[in-house]
Amino acid sequence: MTESNDFICIHCKTPVSATPWGSKHRNHCPHCLYSRHVDLRPGDRACLCKGAMVPIALWQKDNGELMIIHRCSTCGMIKTNRVAGDDEPDALQALVPKVVV
Numbered sequence: 001m002t003e004s005n006d007f008i009c010i011h012c013k014t015p016v017s018a019t020p021w022g023s024k025h026r027n028h029c030p031h032c033l034y035s036r037h038v039d040l041r042p043g044d045r046a047c048l049c050k051g052a053m054v055p056i057a058l059w060q061k062d063n064g065e066l067m068i069i070h071r072c073s074t075c076g077m078i079k080t081n082r083v084a085g086d087d088e089p090d091a092l093q094a095l096v097p098k099v100v101v
Contacts, residue, residue, distance in 0.1 A: 030087045037072045058095045
């Protein structure tokens with residue numbers, strides 16, 4: 001990896017490129033969708049928590065854009081991140097609620 005913002009996933013330990021498909025910044029693992037609680041505001045890296053951000057659901061904005069909803073396993077804060085073009089389809093599908101009739 002060549003980017004200074006590349007990282008190792010906090011959950012699955014996979015090396016992750018900071019450059020995603022379809023977005024300017026990578027802020028979650030494309031394999032397991034976990035993130036790390038590092039921002040108070042997008043991109044500021046000012047949060048001291050550093051907890052694992054667990055993917056808990058998908059949300060579709062009014063404009064059709066899909067967002068991953070994360071909950072911090074340390075402090076409980078809930079944040080959203082854009083779905084990237086190279087996110088694992090099975091991991092995204094796992095976030096879709098199952099309806100039982």
